[in-house]
Amino acid sequence: MPEGTPRPMSCETDDMLLIHQVFRREFRLAGPMVRHVDAGNTAQAARVATYLAEIVTALHHHHHNEDEILWDTLVDRSPGCALHVGQMKAQHAAVSDLLDRVEEIIPAWTPAADAESRERLAAALDAVSSALDTHLGQEEEVILPVAAMSLSQAEWDRLGEAGMASVPRNRLLVQLGYILEDATPEQRSMVLAHVPLPARVLYRLTGRRQYEKEIRTLRAPV
Incomplete structure (x- = not known):
């Protein structure tokens, strides 16, 4: 490399695979977790509802941090990635709508733990899980390799720091x-x-x- 030529940036993005693994697992289990709360078991419904609120908030924060920290920088460094970034933004919006639906149903289900609200909530969580499987798989396939070659480690670490700050x-x-x-x-x-x-x-x-x-x-x- 000629003297004075900037060294290409790179970073390790494997930590994102682990975070994705957590979101996949927890939302895959969430629907069955709700379905196994017996009708009228308000104590267990309250425990499950508290945890659901936590993982929904965590996913909102995770996607918000990517929207704020990652996408614009990635397009600036790798303009050819703009189409995929646009798809990521659209998928974030779709997942956000599904999470809003979950948040609407939780308070309807929790006070009485009724069977009808229970199934609506479980179905909404199943929809989040399905959307996440598609979104996270695509992000891992087309975004992470570009990020690994386009961002410095310090820039990438900002995502992890923002995620920790939200807990x-x-x-x-x-x-x-x-x-x-x-x-x-x-x-x-x-x-x-x-x-x-x-x-x-x-x-x-x-x-x-x-x-x-x-x-x-x-x-x-x-």
Whole structure:
């Protein structure tokens, strides 16, 4: 490379695959989780509703961060990606509409845990899951390779930082459990390398147990 020529930028985007894995799994399980709440079991409905609100909010934040941080920079660096970025934006809008539908039904279902609202909510969650499978698969196929060659690591890391900033502090250790749940040993090492030592110790002491208790409570019937 001639002296003075800017070095091409690149970054590692594998962390996004792990986040996508979490969203795929949680929304795939969400519909069955709702269907397994017995009619009239308002206590379990409230627990499930609280978790649904959390993952819906998390997905809204995730897509908002991509809209704000990723798309314009990606098109500026790789104009040939503009068509795919346009598709990503359209898919985000469609998923957002589906999430809004979920948010409308949750308060209708929770107070009485009735069967009719339960099925409407489960069906709405199934629709989110199906849309996510299509969207995330396409993003992994056509967007991540371009991002890996077009952005610096610092620019890419802004997405992760924005995602972490949106998680309530009292949920950080539990959310770490969800991220690590299906992680390969390599992915686990990658994640934990970015977690400060005191937080890793707290996760081993308390966070992992909190996460395991939570998924037993939510998923046991499923």
